[in-house]
Amino acid sequence: xxxxxxxxxxxxxxxxxxxxxxxxxxxxxxxxxxxxxxxxxxxxxxxxxxxxxxxxxxxxxxxxxxxxxxxxxxxxxxxxxxxxxxxxxxxxxxxxxxxxxxxxxxxxxxxxxxxxxxxxxxxxxxxxxxxxxxxxxxxxxxxxxxxxxxxxxxxxxxxxxxxxxxxxxxxxxxxxxxxxxxxxxx
Numbered sequence: 333x334x335x336x337x338x339x340x341x342x343x344x345x346x347x348x349x350x351x352x353x354x355x356x357x358x359x360x361x362x363x364x365x366x367x368x369x370x371x372x373x374x375x376x377x378x379x380x381x382x383x384x385x386x387x388x389x390x391x392x393x394x395x396x397x398x399x400x401x402x403x404x405x406x407x408x409x410x411x412x413x414x415x416x417x418x419x420x421x422x423x424x425x426x427x428x429x430x431x432x433x434x435x436x437x438x439x440x441x442x443x444x445x446x447x448x449x450x451x452x453x454x455x456x457x458x459x460x461x462x463x464x465x466x467x468x469x470x471x472x473x474x475x476x477x478x479x480x481x482x483x484x485x486x487x488x489x490x491x492x493x494x495x496x497x498x499x500x501x502x503x504x505x506x507x508x509x510x511x512x513x514x515x516x517x518x
């Protein structure tokens with residue numbers, strides 16, 4: 333990523349320019365998204381500001397450096413509890429303890445294997461929906477005609493909308509449940 337100072341048109345104060353290379357298809361999709369947001373620069377400024385505002389001061393967003401070993405001692409009864417809790421979560425004892433500590437350090441979301449698989453399923457479904465929407469848009473933009481009229485599959489669009497809303501609700505539920513799990517006391 334390249335960064336240099338340029339002169340702003342507003343007030344003639346220097347501002348930073350951030351430049352990056354992305355594939356053409358990503359750039360085109362971003363440009364289309366940015367239309368409703370006041371343009372590409374405005375959308376990028378908002379996304380950067382939002383990302384910076386989400387950070388917890390003093391907490392690293394991602395683990396940095398080599399992992400180090402920490403030894404912790406538990407009583408037999410605690411070990412059984414840990415094994416039970418971790419197993420219910422689909423994790424090893426060590427994995428569960430690491431996830432618990434990382435969740436308290438404001439690290440990224442700590443997902444169990446079941447949650448990761450649920451998210452993969454939702455992403456696959458949303459990708460299929462995106463492909464269907466692209467086909468519908470191409471047909472509509474290309475003036476695809478059947479019996480002299482542009483075929484607009486409004487019922488398919490409504491069905492797709494319902495599926496998307498359901499997938500988004502499921503995503504929200506997974507993330508909310510996950511956040512609640514790591515915030516609550518067992």
